[in-house]
Amino acid sequence: MSIDTETARKVAHLARIRVEEADLPALAGELSNILTFMEQLNEVDVSEVEPMTSVTPMRLKRRADVVTDGDMQDKVLSNAPDAREGFFAVPKVVE
Amino acid sequence: MLDLTFENPKPKVIAGALHDWELVIGMEIHAQVSSNAKLFSGASTGFGAEPNSHVAFVDCAMPGMLPVINEFCIEQAVRTGLGLKAAINLRSAFDRKNYFYPDLPQGYQISQLYHPIVGEGEVLVEMGPGVARLVRIERIHLEQDAGKSIHDMDPNSSFVDFNRTGVALMEIVSRPDIRGPEEAAAYVTKLRQILRYLGTCDGNMQNGNLRADVNVSVCRPGQYERYQATQDFSHLGTRCEIKNMNSMRFIQAAIDYEARRQIAILEDGGSVAQETRLYDPDRNETRSMRSKEEAHDYRYFPDPDLLPLEIEQAWVDGIAATMPELPDAKKARFMGDFGLTDYDANVLTAELDAAGFFEEVAKGRDGKQAANWVINELFGRLNKEGLAIEASPISAAQLGGILDLMAKGEISGKMAKDLFEIVWTEGGDPAEVAAARGMKQVTDTGAIEAAVDEIIAANPAQVEKAKANPKLAGWFVGQVIKATGGKAAPATVNELVNRKLGL
Numbered sequence: 001m002s003i004d005t006e007t008a009r010k011v012a013h014l015a016r017i018r019v020e021e022a023d024l025p026a027l028a029g030e031l032s033n034i035l036t037f038m039e040q041l042n043e044v045d046v047s048e049v050e051p052m053t054s055v056t057p058m059r060l061k062r063r064a065d066v067v068t069d070g071d072m073q074d075k076v077l078s079n080a081p082d083a084r085e086g087f088f089a090v091p092k093v094v095e
Numbered sequence: 096m097l098d099l100t101f102e103n104p105k106p107k108v109i110a111g112a113l114h115d116w117e118l119v120i121g122m123e124i125h126a127q128v129s130s131n132a133k134l135f136s137g138a139s140t141g142f143g144a145e146p147n148s149h150v151a152f153v154d155c156a157m158p159g160m161l162p163v164i165n166e167f168c169i170e171q172a173v174r175t176g177l178g179l180k181a182a183i184n185l186r187s188a189f190d191r192k193n194y195f196y197p198d199l200p201q202g203y204q205i206s207q208l209y210h211p212i213v214g215e216g217e218v219l220v221e222m223g224p225g226v227a228r229l230v231r232i233e234r235i236h237l238e239q240d241a242g243k244s245i246h247d248m249d250p251n252s253s254f255v256d257f258n259r260t261g262v263a264l265m266e267i268v269s270r271p272d273i274r275g276p277e278e279a280a281a282y283v284t285k286l287r288q289i290l291r292y293l294g295t296c297d298g299n300m301q302n303g304n305l306r307a308d309v310n311v312s313v314c315r316p317g318q319y320e321r322y323q324a325t326q327d328f329s330h331l332g333t334r335c336e337i338k339n340m341n342s343m344r345f346i347q348a349a350i351d352y353e354a355r356r357q358i359a360i361l362e363d364g365g366s367v368a369q370e371t372r373l374y375d376p377d378r379n380e381t382r383s384m385r386s387k388e389e390a391h392d393y394r395y396f397p398d399p400d401l402l403p404l405e406i407e408q409a410w411v412d413g414i415a416a417t418m419p420e421l422p423d424a425k426k427a428r429f430m431g432d433f434g435l436t437d438y439d440a441n442v443l444t445a446e447l448d449a450a451g452f453f454e455e456v457a458k459g460r461d462g463k464q465a466a467n468w469v470i471n472e473l474f475g476r477l478n479k480e481g482l483a484i485e486a487s488p489i490s491a492a493q494l495g496g497i498l499d500l501m502a503k504g505e506i507s508g509k510m511a512k513d514l515f516e517i518v519w520t521e522g523g524d525p526a527e528v529a530a531a532r533g534m535k536q537v538t539d540t541g542a543i544e545a546a547v548d549e550i551i552a553a554n555p556a557q558v559e560k561a562k563a564n565p566k567l568a569g570w571f572v573g574q575v576i577k578a579t580g581g582k583a584a585p586a587t588v589n590e591l592v593n594r595k596l597g598l
Contacts, residue, residue, distance in 0.1 A: 010392075014193075014392055014394065016195050053188075053397075053402055053403050054402055058402060059402070060164060060401060060402040060403065060404050060405065061164070061402075062165070062166040062169075063132070063137065063163045063165055064166060064167070065130050065131050065132050065166065065167030065168070066132060067131050067132050067137060067138065067139045068132070068137030069136055069137035069151035069152075070137070070139055070148060070149045070150055070151055071148055071149075072148075072150075073145060073146070073147045073148045073150075076147050076150045076152075076155050076257070077147060082252070084249070084252075084254065085146070086145055086146040086147055086256075087146050087147065087248075087254035087255055087256055088147070088197070088254070088255040088257075089249065089253075089254055089255075090252060090255055091252065091253070092246065092250075092251055092252055093196075093197055093244060093246070093253045094246070
């Protein structure tokens with residue numbers, strides 16, 4: 001599968017990464033190479049193999065339904081470029 | 096056993112300019128899981144707190160923070176699945192749904208696209224006695240809620256609160272089995288009732304704890320039957336999804352508007368574009384959410400922070416063993432054991448607390464009479480005062496006590512209503528209150544007979560009229576009861592009056 005510059009532009013936009021117009025062709029080429037390699041892997045028949053989800057046999061860790069966290073508005077907001085009245089303030093989003 | 100023989104309701108038909116159209120509706124209900132802490136963090140789920148005070152570092156996506164699943168939320172999803180007679184998947188997994196929005200600090204929502212925890216189930220939606228739609232459930236998955244944006248606090252900024260971010264939601268997805276706006280509302284009502292019985296979601300729509308996305312399409316009569324026979328969607332029209340509604344009234348209005356909009360396009364020779372729309376209750380219309388269109392490329396992939404969720408059959412069986420009696424079973428039992436009508440049984444099982452109250456009153460007493468008193472007197476009075484059943488000033492035992500006095504013939508129906516009023520406002524044991532106030536109907540035939548004789552002797556003209564028209568005998572009954580200060584038992588008076596007048 002090959003990625004054209006238009007697709008590269010779209011993917012960059014979806015990921016909110018700014019890519020200069022001049023860099024798009026090179027990026028498209030790199031993405032194409034990665035996908036080509038993936039296609040090569042597809043040649044291996046894995047229909048009988050269960051997907052590996054972890055290198056060690058572990059069970060998903062769980063927590064009890066107890067409130068143990070929160071109540072730290074100051075810390076949560078401390079990195080915000082703009083915080084007012086306990087809220088994060090962001091550029092107006094209009095639906 | 097439940098009697099599951101019912102007739103399907105007729106689909107809603109809208110007459111277009113050219114011909115008739117039918118509606119096809121599928122719903123996605125987002126139900127907030129009742130839990131203390133969030134799905135993947137230890138922060139509180141409490142509503143109405145200071146902004147950003149119920150936020151852990153995981154919830155605001157600080158670097159290096161990892162999600163750890165809340166076991167109770169898994170249990171609640173399983174319980175909900177069992178309540179909808181659904182298949183429970185012992186192995187499910189979490190995926191990332193990627194999009195950018197200010198209320199989503201992670202830049203993705205953790206959800207379950209490929210392997211949901213609950214599979215196919217069903218909900219029986221009654222539309223009247225013996226008329227019901229069996230709506231198939233496709234799946235239920237667990238996912239995170241997003242934060243809340245407030246747009247009217249500042250002219251240039253939106254304010255964001257992450258208190259709701261990461262709270263567990265169950266997304267309950269139906270098949271397109273719903274055929275009209277009223278059915279859609281009835282489906283949400285029934286689902287909400289089941290969730291509340293199960294205790295897995297409080298169903299508070301005003302607070303947004305139960306919200307609906309509605310998929311609407313229209314088709315020509317006959318097309319839907321072809322879809323049901325083949326499960327091939329190509330027989331159906333193109334659907335539009337109306338997002339995020341939290342009122343039964345809006346759901347119905349939005350479906351009606353949207354169907355008519357689509358019909359107008361189709362009859363004009365156009366085609367419906369599959370898109371996400373928003374319902375505007377102020378203008379009663381749906382509008383395209385253009386911003387959502389390109390964001391629809393969610394690039395789902397398995398969440399590398401979370402192992403697959405594996406649960407054991409024995410654990411599921413343990414939950415199954417603690418399932419409460421559900422609305423359909425309770426209603427059938429109320430009709431069978433207490434001889435209630437379909438209508439009364441519906442009213443009394445709508446809310447679990449009310450059903451429990453009724454059952455306590457009805458136990459060992461006349462079920463129909465208990466139903467009448469709970470529905471007419473108690474519910475009527477609670478509604479008037481704007482009180483919930485839990486806040487009823489009169490307990491089930493007190494109401495039962497009033498019914499006992501009536502059953503023993505010690506007080507009349509009229510006295511019982513007065514006694515209800517007194518116990519409602521002042522409290523106390525009904526038998527003691529009645530005794531203290533001299534509320535006791537006279538059933539002594541001798542005393543009543545004397546009163547009847549007196550009234551008859553004093554009103555010869557009325558006697559003649561009543562003999563000509565027996566309906567007028569009621570006037571004598573009223574006079575006698577009045578003469579005895581309201582204490583004469585109406586049944587006894589009635590009998591004596593009829594006998595004395597030779598009716």
